[in-house]
Amino acid sequence: MTDETPDPHDWLLGKHERGNAQTTLDDQHPGDRAWSDGNHVRPLIHGTTYFAELFERIEETRDGDLLLFTDWQGDADERLTGDPGSEVVEVLGRADERGVDVRGLVWRSHLGFTAGENRLLGKSLQKRGAEALLDMRIRLGGSHHQKLVVIRYRDDPSRDVAYVGGIDLCHSRRDDIDHDGDSQALTSMADEYGDTPPWHDVMAAISGPAVHDVETVFRERWEDPTRLSRNPILFTKDRLFGMDVSPDPLPAQAPPPPPVEGGTHAVQLLRTYPNLRHGRDYPFARGGERSVARGYTKAVTKARRLIYVEDQYLWGHHVGDVFTQALKDNPDLHVIAVVPIYPDLPGKLGRVPEQLGRRRAMLEMMEAAPDRVAVYGIENAAGTPIYVHAKACLIDDTWASIGSDNFNRRSWTHDSELSAVVVDSEGEYARRLRLTLAAEHLDRDADAMDDCIDPEGMYAAFRDTAARLDAWHAGGQVGPKPAGRLRKVDPPDLGPVARTLALPAYLVLHDPDGRPGPLRKRDEF
Numbered sequence: 203m204t205d206e207t208p209d210p211h212d213w214l215l216g217k218h219e220r221g222n223a224q225t226t227l228d229d230q231h232p233g234d235r236a237w238s239d240g241n242h243v244r245p246l247i248h249g250t251t252y253f254a255e256l257f258e259r260i261e262e263t264r265d266g267d268l269l270l271f272t273d274w275q276g277d278a279d280e281r282l283t284g285d286p287g288s289e290v291v292e293v294l295g296r297a298d299e300r301g302v303d304v305r306g307l308v309w310r311s312h313l314g315f316t317a318g319e320n321r322l323l324g325k326s327l328q329k330r331g332a333e334a335l336l337d338m339r340i341r342l343g344g345s346h347h348q349k350l351v352v353i354r355y356r357d358d359p360s361r362d363v364a365y366v367g368g369i370d371l372c373h374s375r376r377d378d379i380d381h382d383g384d385s386q387a388l389t390s391m392a393d394e395y396g397d398t399p400p401w402h403d404v405m406a407a408i409s410g411p412a413v414h415d416v417e418t419v420f421r422e423r424w425e426d427p428t429r430l431s432r433n434p435i436l437f438t439k440d441r442l443f444g445m446d447v448s449p450d451p452l453p454a455q456a457p458p459p460p461p462v463e464g465g466t467h468a469v470q471l472l473r474t475y476p477n478l479r480h481g482r483d484y485p486f487a488r489g490g491e492r493s494v495a496r497g498y499t500k501a502v503t504k505a506r507r508l509i510y511v512e513d514q515y516l517w518g519h520h521v522g523d524v525f526t527q528a529l530k531d532n533p534d535l536h537v538i539a540v541v542p543i544y545p546d547l548p549g550k551l552g553r554v555p556e557q558l559g560r561r562r563a564m565l566e567m568m569e570a571a572p573d574r575v576a577v578y579g580i581e582n583a584a585g586t587p588i589y590v591h592a593k594a595c596l597i598d599d600t601w602a603s604i605g606s607d608n609f610n611r612r613s614w615t616h617d618s619e620l621s622a623v624v625v626d627s628e629g630e631y632a633r634r635l636r637l638t639l640a641a642e643h644l645d646r647d648a649d650a651m652d653d654c655i656d657p658e659g660m661y662a663a664f665r666d667t668a669a670r671l672d673a674w675h676a677g678g679q680v681g682p683k684p685a686g687r688l689r690k691v692d693p694p695d696l697g698p699v700a701r702t703l704a705l706p707a708y709l710v711l712h713d714p715d716g717r718p719g720p721l722r723k724r725d726e727f
Contacts, residue, residue: 203507203657208600210237210468210625213504215497222491224484227418227471230411230458237470240461241410243624245604245635247642249375249384252365252405253282259353259363260293265301266356268453269294270420272307272348274606275316276323277372280386290371291323295330303453306334307423309346310431319372328446335446337423338431339484341476341616341716348473348620349405349606352417354456362459364416366471366622367405367604368514368593377401379642381582391589392548400588402580404512406604406622412469414458419471419620422486424449432482466627472497474607474619476716489718494607494621495614495727501601501623502528508599508657510636511539512592516577517559517610518713520725522566529571536574536661537567540643543579543587543689555708557694558701559610564693576661578668580643580687585675588687593621594639601625602632614727616716640664645685664688 216234220227228236246252263269271294278291298304308324311317320336327334337346351365369375374391376384383398391399408416430447431437440447477483477490484490502509502524509525516539529535545556567575580588595603605621607613624631637651640660644651644667654660667686674684696704709715715722 203599207627208625208629213501213601213625214468214470214623215472215493215500219496219500220491220493221496222487222493224488225422225486225491227415227422230414237468238411238415238458239468240465241408241412241467241469242462242465243409243467243469243622243631244407245638246365246367246405246407247638248378249369249401249403250378252369253376255407256351256365257282257288257293260297263297263300263302263353263355267302268352268354268356269297269302269304270306270350270352270417271371272346272350272420272423273320273323273370273372274309274345274347274349275311275320275370275372276308277319277386278323278326280372280376282376284376284385291326291330294327294332298330298332304332304334305420305424305452306332307337307346307420308334309340310336310338310436311345325445333446333450335430335449336440338433338436339426339428340618341478343711343714344476344716345617347606347613347617348419350416350420350620352413352420354413354417359456359459362409362413364408364413365405366408366416366620367403368591368606369403369405374399374401375403377403381588391546392544392553394544394587395546395589396586400582400586402512402588402590402592404592404594404604406624408469408622409459410462410465410467410469411458411460412471412622414455415469415471417455419473421452421455422484424452426484426486428482428484467631468625468627470497470623472603472605472607472621472623474614474617476616477718490615490716492615492717492727494605494619497621497623498595498603499524499727501597504601505535505597506532507534507536508597508660509535509537510596511537511609512590512594512639513539513541513609514591514593515556515559515608515610516541516563517556517608518562519566520611520614521609522563526566526570529567529574535571536657537571537576538661538664539577540590541577541579541691542590543581543691546589551707554696554700554704555712557696558704558708559713561694561696563609568693574661576665577691578643578664578688579691581689582687583683594635596632596636599629599633599636602635611713611715616714643687645687
């Protein structure tokens with residue numbers, strides 16, 4: 203949206219702005235830089251695309267290679283290609299048997315979530331020889347939400363690759379552009395999403411020196427000397443059942459891969475780690491790290507024309523405040539967000555607090571700029587809502603993030619998160635990604651997007667497409683279904699009693715605050 207070559211110094215955080223003096227993440231970067239240059243990043247849209255590439259990459263690994271991964275949720279039997287033999291446990295197990303050093307950190311999870319599935323994945327991989335540990339070093343009520351895979355090839359560092367984004371190695375993620383869902387589906391989704399919930403998600407495939415940075419994120423967690431769980435019952439149970447509870451030393455970290463020939467992408471990793479309190483802090487993030495919040499805030503304040511967001515939640519006053527100020531300061535700025543039409547949780551106890559969070563964020567933005575803020579959901583050809591699990595933010599076709607973090611206080615302060623931000627010196631990456639995502643939601647070919655290059659044009663195209671589809675539904679679905687997948691999403695209509703009753707659960711369970719006390723008092727990150 204500008205002909206000027208973007209300067210990463212203007213858009214990305216410096217080391218001092220990261221606010222974490224203990225991390226080694228930026229040690230390889232000169233001066234105050236907290237990013238690497240010379241990378242090439244490819245967005246992998248949809249789980250089918252990501253899983254197919256991941257399967258091929260892992261199958262290519264050989265003796266002496268290194269494979270590291272983290273997961274919020276893992277299913278041992280999820281098939282990466284849909285074919286027998288492509289199950290997660292089989293693919294990783296075969297790699298370990300070939301001599302690949304396979305290490306994993308899987309969130310242990312709370313009872314009632316995915317504790318059984320995650321435990322089965324860890325135990326199954328341990329039986330195959332891989333070292334996959336259940337990591338519960340979190341804040342009370344929190345989680346390890348980072349999703350990453352790193353593959354380093356001993357004999358050819360130029361092929362090293364890292365994946366960062368929103369896709370776990372688990373059920374329901376293997377969906378494609380048609381969004382008919384994954385045949386290995388979650389059973390806990392809200393009824394509106396059907397038996398095989400359609401799933402929209404994104405990962406970033408990173409080549410170049412930034413692979414070393416992603417590996418460092420894993421290493422800092424792996425080498426944390428704190429016990430994997432402070433709960434003595436859980437720790438004792440794991441030992442009695444033969445679970446590995448002591449991380450073995452990792453091999454020495456290799457130097458960063460060489461810059462990619464023609465690589466024009468500056469890549470910065472943003473993270474969230476909570477303040478664990480009572481002397482239990484991570485040695486690599488005393489008091490926590492909130493570079494996700496800081497990085498997004500810095501980028502949003504620079505927005506002038508368009509912020510395009512795909513997000514699972516988009517909750518709360520803190521998120522609304524960031525956007526609201528930018529909208530007030532910049533009269534040409536438009537915000538387009540794509541979110542789930544319905545919360546994923548069934549029942550009022552889970553659904554109403556999530557609706558309250560969305561309402562709080564949407565109302566603030568729409569009151570500030572009612573004609574420049576629009577929120578949409580998406581549906582497939584059959585009219586089934588598509589669950590938007592992507593976490594992507596694109597600002598002025600310059601700053602682009604793909605990660606695990608959502609636009610809410612939990613992701614910005616309370617859980618572990620990881621996002622990869624790209625600033626492309628050629629200015630193509632963010633625009634190409636924006637138009638690719640928009641083409642899918644508009645049901646267009648990628649070469650038929652000229653009217654969406656300009657922010658106002660894209661805003662109008664989304665508005666008009668959603669209006670036609672909404673009218674078709676409201677009119678009893680008579681005649682051919684209009685092109686496009688977009689449905690307008692309004693702020694949830696919750697009365698004062700419902701809002702009051704939902705507020706405690708929203709603040710404590712759904713969107714808690716993981717900041718140190720002094721930052722809470724100043725409402726800073």
